[in-house]
Amino acid sequence: MRAIRRRNVRLLRAAQDAVGRAGYMLDGAGAMLLLCDRAGMVLDAAGDTRIRSRGEENHLHPGGLWDEGAIGTNAIGTALHLGKAVSIAGVEHFCEAIQRWSCAAAPVRDPLTGGILGAVDISAPSDENLRQGAALSVSLAMQIEEALRRLGLQEHQILIDRLLSRRNRGGEELLLLDRYGNRIWASESFGRLAERFDAGQRMIEEFASGSGAGGEGDPRALAGRMREVLPEADVNLISENGEPLGLMLAFAAPRPRGGAVRAELAAIAETGPTMAAICAEALELIESGVPLLIKGAAGSGKETLARALHGAGPLARLPLAVVDCGLMDAESLRGGAGGLPGAVGGTLAQLAETGGTLVMDELSETPAAVQAPLAQALAHLRREAGAPVQFISLSSVPLSERVATGALRADLHFRLSGAILRLPALAERRGDLEQLVKRFSEIYSDRRKGSALRFTPAAMLRLQAHDWPGNLRELRNMIEALSATSFSRLVDVTDLPQGIAHGPGKMREDTLRDRERAEILNAVAQCGGNMTETARRLGISRSTLYLKLEQYGVPRGRRH
Known part of the structure; x- marks a missing residue:
């Protein structure tokens, strides 16, 4: 029974308030309420204590199974089978033992998929209040469905928050799915993974179809199957308080082809003569391997230009890594290049082996405590890398001012500012x-x-x-x-x-x-x-x- 309740935790949580209020109303009123799952298993009961005691004699209690196939005609099983509210009184019940009861039940549907999650039943030992019981069961089902809708919105927000809190790992493509396999968000270039993701897409569609037809909406099963068919993907199960809410899939971005990535830079250049001149100059600098600083106001397109330059430059087929300097700390810098192991250190170590482009976002925000070890690691990377490494730094504020105030080390500034390009604000364009x-x-x-x-x-x-x-x-x-x-x-x-x-x-x-x-x-x-x-x-x-x-x-x- 504990496992069944765990499987129906969303239904129980959504029904908690409605069941509590209805139970209070029915106490002493000669009737009781039963909440059942989609199989007809009673999950919870409330209402008149005396009536509930009588109901236990006929298995009208938590753990009782009222599937129509096993018990015959009864309000719970018939409502689940027909997918609509029903009332069954006295001898209309198939089993003689329960013909002393009059029952009204209404199905509870998932507001997102339309699938039946369970049913609400009002039972009493006479048919005097059957009409009121029918109205109450429908009303309670609607209340529970509204609570499920609110829970769905909360889950959606949690999934989005988890996505936004994920650190950029250098060009990876992301897909966010809810508990039913429905797509919530995909990164801009995720469509390019069509060939690699084909098997996974078919599996998601099958899972979503099964959930819509009344499946569990439990992404754990989907996560296991995705890991089998997509071994190159990072499949993350997103949970809250132990309950799985959805999946996040991450793929290392495919190596782009020269024509496509050059088109991205060309598209930026085509937005106007100012950007055409900037793109042409920037590409010349990238092709010569000069460390490049791109400065401009927040939102002016610095990272977009940096990615396009990498794709159009001589290192396009090598990795691109974007590091948020403001998030660096001593832990992230341990053990990579120059003996520093950690997230950033590991990125530098990988670039030392493979070569590629390192984009340092908001260099001016680098914490003072990590500037010296970062400068040493970059010097080591430049000196010891087994393949060419291109440095591109981005800044929303003048780095010279940061150096003048002592907020930024001069050697770090000059190491990454071989050439400087300024992106104009949109108001200037x-x-x-x-x-x-x-x-x-x-x-x-x-x-x-x-x-x-x-x-x-x-x-x-x-x-x-x-x-x-x-x-x-x-x-x-x-x-x-x-x-x-x-x-x-x-x-x-x-x-x-x-x-x-x-x-x-x-x-x-x-x-x-x-x-x-x-x-x-x-x-x-x-x-x-x-x-x-x-x-x-x-x-x-x-x-x-x-x-x-x-x-x-x-x-x-x-x-x-």
Whole structure:
């Protein structure tokens, strides 16, 4: 019985409050409540003590089995078999011994999969209160299902928190699954693993199908099978208080092919002339092996550029490791390169053997206590590595200022700053904004298998006016959210985040109106006064175009 209760811990937890309240209501009312699992096994009982004692004579107690196949017609078994609420009174029961009882039961379904998890039964030794019992059983089932929904949301948040707390391990691809095998999140390039992951995908689909049909929703079985068919994957079972909630699968990223990775750098360069010049200079430096420092405000795309440079450079087929300097401590630096063993030390030791690219993220945040051993380890790596190693450092603040204040060792700074590139803030790249919006819209439309977002002229003007304190990260997050929520795929001012749609920008309202008016007039001229074609080019409806023309005092052209 203990094992059965463990297997149904979610149902019991979700039903705890509802069973407790109903038991209090039924105490002295001549009826009792039974909570059963999907097999018809009674897990819990509450209600009138006298009635519960009588029920034990007929196995209406925890541990009693009321499967219709074994007992015949009864409220619990029949409700589970039919998947709907039923009432069985007196002689309607198959077994003569329980024909003195009147029972009403309703199934409890998992709100995510729709599968039946169990049933709630109200039983009494007469049929006087059968109608009220039927209503109560349905009400209790609904309460339990709502509690299960809340538990599901809590589990989802726990899984996301575990994902976010996982340290980057250098280019690995991640997949996060819930307890039923449903995909919660996948890293951007996970789709490239199709060939390696094919067997695992089939297994996940089979598991998810079984869970939806009333399976246990226990990812332990899936974890064991995944480890068998995907020995190269790191399969992590995520649990909370001993209860398994889901799986996280990690794959070492496949070695990219030259054409594909060079395309990533080319895509960055194509966002505007400023980035084209920066990418060209950066690639020359990478090809010469000079240690490179990329500085720029948070969210300006430093790590994205560093990864693209690795993929387009001469070491593209060697490992890429990204180290968060702010998270370093003495423990992480022990025993790797230069005799230091630990997470970072192990990364340096691997690069010493294989060669590759080391990206030092936020070098300025390196704790003072580890700067000296880190400098020694990097010197050892540079000197003793059996293959070329490229250093790329990233910083959101000027390192020279950190050196001047004593917060950063000068030797560490100069060792990693052979050449310095500055990435402009997004506010300095307003001319690139339209191309960036297009690029991010295409990325998220491909990922969601839908059409790309389109922005009205007024919406684009608002984007141009925004200061973008979060830089590319803010823009990318906004477009990802819009891509997930936009039904029409056409974004207007009212669809934008409030701070962008109504917040202060560098442009005055009249300037925005002037620019929109000029853009509309230009489109009308290019379309020869054809309003249908003009509206199509601007990405708005013809009625909206007419309203805009009237608003700006512009006579209408030909109607088509």
